[in-house]
């Protein structure tokens with residue numbers, strides 16, 4: 563199984579591997595007990611506003627451990643959770659934990675949460691979010707839901723209705739991984755995203771004229787439609803400089819900060835405290 567691969571990570575999904583179905587069944591079983599057995603946790607990655615220089619949001623990212631402590635990467639367990647439906651309980655758990663964290667983290671204006679199309683399509687999802695907000699007393703405006711453009715994500719009218727219900731709760735809707743699939747453009751036509759996150763693959767060759775031109779075009783397209791732009795995967799000072807030249811609104815990536823447990827949320831300098839509280843983003 564995953565342990566044979568050594569290191570501290572389960573091996574990546576390979577549909578031709580005879581062990582794969584065993585492994586994905588193991589993970590499916592693990593996901594059923596993960597919340598009860600304390601095997602899931604959240605880490606948070608900072609998002610920086612380039613105009614103020616401040617971290618004004620963090621993205622919540624799920625982590626899963628096997629019973630022996632080995633970690634399973636989200637790229638492996640999220641698709642399994644989506645296939646088995648476990649994503650519904652896990653997704654509610656994520657939103658509840660994030661809300662509880664927000665209660666004690668006044669200096670973090672917004673937490674963004676990845677939400678699967680399976681969740682958006684499941685009846686009563688928006689109502690369950692509303693009840694978590696009600697129970698915890700957290701304002702919907704402190705949450706952003708990230709929706710990934712994906713091939714499998716068809717334009718169901720129930721998804722659009724769900725998104726409009728979430729907006730009514732004050733929750734911002736962001737488009738994640740923009741530029742990786744075919745669906746992104748049609749989503750832009752149908753949903754008024756607050757922010758569009760440009761996929762980090764666009765940074766790979768942004769030091770070549772072709773790569774830079776491609777990035778400039780995609781930024782122009784998103785900006786002309788009135789969305790704020792976040793570029794994911796900023797890893798170097800050179801990339802950050804380019805983002806400033808392009809007047810990108812927000813950046814996220816290892817250069818800004820790695821995903822880390824909640825206790826490491828970056829507090830603002832004391833003089834900023836009133837402003838941050840008065841003007842959440």
Ligand code: C2E
Pocket residue numbers: 607622623624625635636637640656676677678708710738739762794795796797814815816817821
């Ligand atoms: P995502 O939403 O696009 O999240 C960003 C991913 O890029 C994270 O991987 C993050 O650790 C990684 N990353 C951030 N900055 C950099 C960088 O500078 N360089 C590189 N190479 N990588 C960077 P992670 O945590 O492994 O998550 C992978 C994906 O799993 C996420 O992609 C998201 O689609 C999904 N995911 C994670 N947590 C959840 C969750 O709670 N619910 C759902 N539905 N999906 C989740």
Ligand code: MG
Pocket residue numbers: 621676708738
């Ligand atoms: Mg995301």
Ligand code: MG
Pocket residue numbers: 676708709710738739
């Ligand atoms: Mg995503």
Ligand code: MG
Pocket residue numbers: 738739759761794
């Ligand atoms: Mg992304």
